[in-house]
Amino acid sequence: MNVGDRVRLMSGREEGIITRILDNGIVEVAIDNDFTIPVSRREVVVIAAEEQKFMRQDDEAAFTPRKEAAAPVLATQGIYLALVHQSEELLAATIINNTDFDVLFTSGEEREKGYRGLQNDKLNPKNTRVIAHYHLKDFEKWPSLLIQFIQHRNGGTSLFEPVTKRVQFRANSFYKSKKMAPVLNKEAYLFQLDQKPVAIDTNKIREQLSDTPTQAEGFKLQAPEHEVDLHIDKLVEDHSGMSNSAMLKLQLERFQDALERAMAANMHEIIFIHGTGNGVLRKEIQKILSHTPGIRFFEDARKEKFGYGATLVRLR
Incomplete structure (x- = not known):
């Protein structure tokens, strides 16, 4: 089912x-x-x-040998999100893989309350997958869709960068996006998720992974401040257009970066100022700390100075 x-x-x-x-x-x-x-x-x-129709399609996809492309060049570009009418009111959010590569993907919804995963799977070449359904009457309440994917081909000679794409639906652009969707061969509201794939130089990866004196020479780790202020207005000048989830994501990224640099610099302690607010940022920070090796303990910082708006982290 x-x-x-x-x-x-x-x-x-x-x-x-x-x-x-x-x-x-x-x-x-x-x-x-x-x-x-x-x-x-x-x-x-x-x-x-x-059910028989879907099973037959799956069987054909699994057991029918894929015809070799006549041209030696494989299509690497052509991954889309399509909103396809199931009726006048109901739309199916569908991922389309119009390339000659397998696509490993995850999908999820972003709302003000946070992220919720939908599906993850491997999408075969020239294939599609429905990930969610939405009603047009609820358009103003639609979440942003977050799609992460990486292309792969057994025996392929290129290694591609993973891609993360966030699709936000706005009325002024949504209704202009209607066109014929590839593979489905139906009209749909179509959003391209990929540009030209970026191939990774595996030699450079090996160089980056090898711990050589040449790479370390001249590198100086910058330790964070003893007190790191995570209030959003300290991290970005104008946050008026940011959603709550986007602000939280930025704050957690800055927290994670400061924590890692503090540990690498052998600091004994660091204070993260997160404020009180609704307590979401404090809860997320302390959840990460509870699963991070190298933490002696953490507690509310000096209440006479910060109240309950900061967390003190003792490092080993």
Whole structure:
């Protein structure tokens, strides 16, 4: 049972499409492509005709030998996110791999409350995968979609950089993006996720991994300040257009960088000023510290100076 399967409710005659798989054996089903309800997986059954259709497609993809391309040059570019109409109201968010390479991908939603993973898988060449469904009537509430992927080909001679792409939906550009989607051969709201892939020089990687005196010569580690202020207005001049999740991500990146440099510089302690606020940043910092080797202990910094808005970290 997968996202995109058409199912029937065992307790009635209603039919719909699985739009999301939740925890505890619950799935979300869009009934008649209109409204969505949570249902136990035990209370729905995949409609036989559709199930056979999907299984046949999977079998053909798995057992039909792929025809060798007539041209010696392989297509490395052509990875898309397509929003495809399932009905006038319901859209299927679909990843398209129009290249001659396998694509290993993860996908997730970013909302103000944070990140939520959706799917991860390997997408074969010239293939597609539905990752979520969205209603047009809820357009203003749609999350940003975060897609991470890397291209690979068995026997290939190139190693490509991983790619992270965030797609934010805005009305003024969304409705202008409608065009014919490759592989699907349907009209869709189409967003290209890749540019020309960047090949990695494996010789340079070996040089970077080898610990040679030549590389170390002239390098001086810059230790962080004893007190690191993580308030967002200290990290970026204008944050008015940033979402809460984007601000939190930047603050955690700056925290992680300062912590790693402090440990590498053999500092005995460091203070991170995170403020009180809603406590999310403090909680995330202390969660990371609790799983980081090399930490003796951490505690609230001097309350007479910081209140509960800073964390003192003792390093080994």
